[in-house]
Structure formats: structure tokens, C-alpha cells
Amino acid sequence: METFPRIISVDDHTVEPPQVWRDRLPSKYRDTAPRIVRAPLKDLTFLGGRFAPVMGAPGDEGPLGDWWVYEDLRRPLTRLDTAVGCTRDEIKLEVITYEQMRPGSYSVPERLADMDLNHVQSALCFPTFPRFCGQTFTEAKDRELALLAVRAYNDWMVEEWCGPKARGRLIPLTLVPLWDAGLAAAEVRRNADRGVRAVAFSEIPPFLGLPSIHGDGWDPFLRACDETGTVIAMHIGSSSKMPSTSADAPPAVGSTITFANCCFSMVDWLLSGKFERFPGLRIMYAEGQIGWIPYILERADTVWEENRAWGGVAEKVLRPPSELFAGHVYGCFFDDAFGLRNLDAIGAGNVLYETDYPHSDSTWPRSREVGEAQMGHLPDEVVERIVRGNAIEVLGLTAEGLWAGAGGGAGA
Structure with a gap:
């Protein structure tokens, strides 16, 4: 095609600035709320899908990094959190500081500039410190x-990250308190009232x-999403258990089969x-x-057709899974x-494009070239639909591909 459509990426990431919770929580939580501390790294492993950093004490030897400290949690920023701008050989499992990362990771103006370099118009961003669906807060004691x-994260996401400076080009993705479906539903509705149409899960x-989706425990949350038109966004790793084969399997094994959890999850939903x-x-x-x-x-349809009577789905799944x-x-x-x-075999209406900025897998700054190479055999109207049209529809964006809430929607 002569002109590749401007990309709407449905999976990028933000590295939260240090002040996100410091500026939005009552002062009584100053010593317990999430905060950044610069400290050395004592030990760091990533085996069998498990990330295990150990923070050193002041004066200890080891590379310095910026750590999120929250209750008993010590979580460093790492090169894998923000790898764009580095060569493949420079991308290692190591701690870093904010000064060592590309500013577009955490700053709106620099993010927009990096989007321009990558032919990206708009982007939906998942969290870093809260983890992909807010597991950090789900595991908290208080x-x-x-x-x-x-709520503070969501306010920052809507009012600052996706606020007026973003000019409608950053699309909000909010979190919910996963430990209480009623509270989760209320948070979906609170954010839907200010134009948010995507929630992490x-x-x-x-x-x-937490409960599976096969019972009714999530129904208040699901009803809120249904009634507000809020899409449920699930990132690989949002179950805090990346696929792997053994405790000593290198990260490359899990990286190769990261789709596996999505596969299991989709079957859950289709047969729920x-x-x-x-x-x-x-x-x-x-x-x-x-x-x-x-x-x-194909397999789900076969099981539904041949085994639904004894498979526990005859009364609740009334159409072939492929139709669902x-x-x-x-x-x-x-x-x-x-x-x-x-x-x-998938359907052009069921596919969305992404760039994964600023992670090590990101196609930045070549997302346009990758798309052109892989979609060159498709009709222009199909490419347009995949690269931006489907995202406009599912995320409730303007016809121009911008988010219109909280001061957004201005010219790009």
C-alpha cells in the first residue's frame, strides 16, 4: 500500500514516575506507600519464570538502581522494563535508574516524540510497578x-499520563481492586464516567x-464492564505465572511460549x-x-459439538465457541x-496491532516497517482495520483515533 496507516498500539507500557503515589495519597502513608529508593543490587535471578531481586543495604557493593519500596516489597527498575534505544546485546537483566532509561518511558512529551518516530498516533499503556493487572496491590497486607x-494510579493515568499534554494520543487503561468484585465494579464505573473504556484484568x-471466571464471583465486575462498554485487557504475565517447563529453565524458554497463558485463558472464557x-x-x-x-x-468447536453433554457446558454455552x-x-x-x-481463520475484525514500547520485544522504531512487511499481502482496507480501525471501535476513540476524555481529543 502507498501509505501505511498511522498505528494505534493497544499494548505499550508506562514506567511510573516516582511521584505517582507520593503526590496522591494522604501524608500518613508517606512511609508505607509506594516510593522510590536508590540502592545497590545484592542478587538477581530469573529462572523458571520467577523474578527474584535482592536489595542491598546502604554501603553494600553492587550496581545502583532505583527500587520501588512498598510494605515488604523491594522491586527494582530493570533494563527489561525499558529497553528501547539499546542494542540486543545491551539488553540484560540488570537494575537501572531513571537516568539510565529512555525518557519516553515515563515522560509524556518524550513519549509522544518517540511515538512520532515510530509512526504511532495513539497508544494504550499497561503499568510497570503495579504489574500488568495490579497484582502488587492485590498482594498487599493493608x-x-x-x-x-x-485509585491514585487511575487518577494519575487519566488526569496526567492521558491528560491534556497527551492531546488525546495516550489512551487510559485503569486498574481495579481485584480482591473485591464489588469494589472492582465501582472502580470500572467511576472511570467509565470520565471516558475510560479499558480495564486491566x-x-x-x-x-x-482469586476465583475463576467459571463461577459467579466476578459477575458484578463483568456486569459493570458489559454495561459501560469497557473492554477487559489481559496482558501475558497478568497471572504472575509466566509459562515455563522447570525451575531451572532459562528465560528464553518462557519467552518462546508466552502465548500459552492466553491460550488457556481464552478457552476458559469461551467455555464459561x-x-x-x-x-x-x-x-x-x-x-x-x-x-x-x-x-x-477448531478444537473448541469440536469439543463443544461432540462432548458438550458430558463436558459441563451444554446448558451455558449455546453457540459454537468460534462464534463467541x-x-x-x-x-x-x-x-x-x-x-x-x-x-x-481468525477474522480481520478480531485483530489489533501493538508495538510493546519500551520493552525488549518492542518493534520500535520499526513498527511501520514490520507491519508493511507482514501485511503486504492484505488489502488496504484490511490493513487499515487491523492497524487502527478495530482499536477505534473497541476503545471508543474518535474517528481520528484519539481519546476524547479528560481534556484529550485535541489535534494530534
């Missing part, structure tokens, strides 16, 4: 503070010690009956890629030539 922290909640009960509900899988989807739909997928599920990709060659 639930009162955790709830305030969730766990791909496999039982991995977090929730799409029958909440007909307006829509879900999306960030960074899950799409090449695996056709076979799973077409109306309710979006797969997201940034580099999946195989999936695009099999797009007919």
Missing part, C-alpha cells in the same frame, strides 16, 4: 491503602489466589458461559500474538507473520 493506591485469576450472560462483554489479549488462535477455535470468539475476543500482535498468513 487493603485500605491498597485501594487508595489503585488477570488472564488466569486462580493463579493469583459469560458471553451468553453478558452479551456486550469484550476481552483482548495483549502481547499474546495470534498465530495459535485458529487451531484452538468472533463477537467478543481480540487477539493482539506486534510480530506474527504466520498469524497474518492465516487471518481468514
Whole structure:
């Protein structure tokens, strides 16, 4: 095609600035709320999908990094949090400071500039310190503070990160208190009232010690999403359990099979009956890629057709899973030539594009070139739909691809 459409990325990331919670929580929480401390690294491992950093004491030897400190948690910023601008050989599992990362990771003006370099018009951003669906706060001991922290993050996301300086080009993705479905529903509605149309959720909640979607425990939350048109966005790793094969498997094993949790999750949703009960509900899988989807739909349809009587789904799943997928599920990709060659088996209306800025897998600053190479065989109208049209529809953006809430929607 002569002109590749300006990209709307549905999976980028923000590294929260140090003041997010410091500026938004009552002063009594100054010593317990999330805050940044600069300290040396004593030890750091990442095996079997488990990330295990150990913070050193003042005066200890070791590389200095900026650490988020919250209750008993010590979580450093790492090069994997923000790798853009580094060569592949420079991207290692190491602690860093804010000064060592690309400013677009945490600063709105620099983020917009980096989006311009990458042919990106608008972007939806997942968190870093809270983790992909707010697991950090779900695991906290002080639930009162955790709830305030969730709301503070959402206020920062809507009012500052996606506020007037973003000119509608940054699209808000909010968190909910996962430990209480009623509170989660209230937070969905609070943010929907100010134009938010996306909320983060766990791909496999039982991995977090939470109810599965097969029961009715999440119904208040799901009803709120259904009634407000809020899409449920699930990022790989949002169950705090990345796929792996053994405790000593290197990270490359898990990185190769990261789509696996999305696969398991999608089958859960398709056979849960929730799409029958909440007909307006829509879900999306960030960074899950799409090449695996056709076979799973084929297999799910076969099981539903042949085994539904004894398989526990006859009374609640009334249509073939592939039909439910077409109306309710979006797969997201940034580099999946195989999936695009099999797009007919997925559906052009069920695919969204992403750049994964600023992570090590990101196609920045070549997302346009990657898209042109992998979508060159597709009609222009299909490329337009994948690269931006579907995102405009599911995220409730303006016709120009901008977010119109909280002072956004101005010219890009």
C-alpha cells in the first residue's frame, strides 16, 4: 500500500514516575506507600519464570538502581522494563535508574516524540510497578491503602499520563481492586464516567489466589464492564505465572511460549458461559500474538459439538465457541507473520496491532516497517482495520483515533 496507516498500539507500557503515589495519597502513608529508593543490587535471578531481586543495604557493593519500596516489597527498575534505544546485546537483566532509561518511558512529551518516530498516533499503556493487572496491590497486607493506591494510579493515568499534554494520543487503561468484585465494579464505573473504556484484568485469576471466571464471583465486575462498554485487557504475565517447563529453565524458554497463558485463558472464557450472560462483554489479549488462535477455535468447536453433554457446558454455552470468539475476543500482535498468513481463520475484525514500547520485544522504531512487511499481502482496507480501525471501535476513540476524555481529543 502507498501509505501505511498511522498505528494505534493497544499494548505499550508506562514506567511510573516516582511521584505517582507520593503526590496522591494522604501524608500518613508517606512511609508505607509506594516510593522510590536508590540502592545497590545484592542478587538477581530469573529462572523458571520467577523474578527474584535482592536489595542491598546502604554501603553494600553492587550496581545502583532505583527500587520501588512498598510494605515488604523491594522491586527494582530493570533494563527489561525499558529497553528501547539499546542494542540486543545491551539488553540484560540488570537494575537501572531513571537516568539510565529512555525518557519516553515515563515522560509524556518524550513519549509522544518517540511515538512520532515510530509512526504511532495513539497508544494504550499497561503499568510497570503495579504489574500488568495490579497484582502488587492485590498482594498487599493493608487493603485500605491498597485501594487508595489503585485509585491514585487511575487518577494519575487519566488526569496526567492521558491528560491534556497527551492531546488525546495516550489512551487510559485503569486498574481495579481485584480482591473485591464489588469494589472492582465501582472502580470500572467511576472511570467509565470520565471516558475510560479499558480495564486491566488477570488472564488466569486462580493463579493469583482469586476465583475463576467459571463461577459467579466476578459477575458484578463483568456486569459493570458489559454495561459501560469497557473492554477487559489481559496482558501475558497478568497471572504472575509466566509459562515455563522447570525451575531451572532459562528465560528464553518462557519467552518462546508466552502465548500459552492466553491460550488457556481464552478457552476458559469461551467455555464459561459469560458471553451468553453478558452479551456486550469484550476481552483482548495483549502481547499474546495470534498465530495459535485458529487451531484452538477448531478444537473448541469440536469439543463443544461432540462432548458438550458430558463436558459441563451444554446448558451455558449455546453457540459454537468460534462464534463467541468472533463477537467478543481480540487477539493482539506486534510480530506474527504466520498469524497474518492465516487471518481468514481468525477474522480481520478480531485483530489489533501493538508495538510493546519500551520493552525488549518492542518493534520500535520499526513498527511501520514490520507491519508493511507482514501485511503486504492484505488489502488496504484490511490493513487499515487491523492497524487502527478495530482499536477505534473497541476503545471508543474518535474517528481520528484519539481519546476524547479528560481534556484529550485535541489535534494530534
